[in-house]
Amino acid sequence: MAEEIINRVANSxxxxxxxxxxxxxxxxxxxxxxxxxxxxxxxxxxxxRTHVAxxxxxxxxxxxxxxxxxxxxxxxxxxxxxxxxxxxNYSKLTVIGTxxxxxxxxxxxxxxxxxxxxxxxxxxxxxxxxxKPVPANALVLLSQKLKPIAKSIMFGEACSSVxxxxxxK
Numbered sequence: 001m002a003e004e005i006i007n008r009v010a011n012s013x014x015x016x017x018x019x020x021x022x023x024x025x026x027x028x029x030x031x032x033x034x035x036x037x038x039x040x041x042x043x044x045x046x047x048x049r050t051h052v053a054x055x056x057x058x059x060x061x062x063x064x065x066x067x068x069x070x071x072x073x074x075x076x077x078x079x080x081x082x083x084x085x086x087x088x089n090y091s092k093l094t095v096i097g098t099x100x101x102x103x104x105x106x107x108x109x110x111x112x113x114x115x116x117x118x119x120x121x122x123x124x125x126x127x128x129x130x131x132k133p134v135p136a137n138a139l140v141l142l143s144q145k146l147k148p149i150a151k152s153i154m155f156g157e158a159c160s161s162v163x164x165x166x167x168x169k
Contacts, residue, residue: 013122013123014122014123014124014125014158015118015119015122015123015124015125016124016125016127016158017119017124017125017126017127017142017146018127018130019107019126019127019130019134019138019139019142020127020130020131020132020134022107022110022114023132023133023134024064024092024106024110026062026063026064026092027062027063027064028063028064028066028099028102028103029060029063029064029065029066030066030068030098030099031065031066031067031068031083032068032069032070033067033068033069033075033079033080033083034069034070034071034073036048036051036052037069037071037073037075040071040073041071041072041073042073043073043075043076043079048079048082049082052082052083052086055086057086057087057089057090058090060087060090060091061090061091062090062091062092063090063091063092064091064092064093064094064102064106065087065091065093065094065095065102066094066095066096066097066098066099066101066102067080067083067084067094067095067096067097068096068097068098080096093105093106093109100135103133103134103135103138104135104137104138107134107135107137107138107141108137108138108141110138111138111141111142111145114142114145116145116146116149116150117149119146119149119150120149120150121149121150121151122150122151123150123151123152123154124146124150124151124152124153124154125153125154125155125156125157125158125161126139126142126143126146126153126154126155127156127157128155128156128157129157139155143155143164143165147165150165150167151166151167152165152166152167153165153166
């Protein structure tokens with residue numbers, strides 16, 4: 001007769017946080033303004049404002065938008081601000097930068113709002129593998145927020161975690 005298999009991980013006090021669980025729905029869009037610049041390099045205010053005024057901003061409804069310019073143009077800050085103000089009524093979030101920057105800022109606001117009190121004096125594993133794009137910056141922010149609360153912090157999976165922090169007694 002075989003012995004019953006006991007799941008020691010499930011029976012432990014170990015808590016797992018998977019940032020993928022907090023991944024917000026919404027399309028991520030990289031908005032390149034180069035086509036609104038003369039030869040992709042020179043911003044002419046009147047023409048730029050015309051592009052902004054005539055663009056259909058509703059297509060970005062409930063999307064996350066990263067504004068950038070893929071050429072070496074020098075783009076004044078007000079140009080990005082003008083676009084962001086138009087997107088404000090439609091997008092969930094608008095930032096200047098790459099899609100990775102966008103994802104990092106999305107998670108930054110999510111982590112800032114997380115109530116981590118359930119992890120008080122508990123051993124915690126921050127799950128490492130995910131199917132959705134969880135930026136490394138989010139893992140850093142979460143670990144920093146957990147440090148004053150958790151008994152210990154590990155990274156990875158319960159079967160093979162890397163210890164990162166343990167409270168001194």
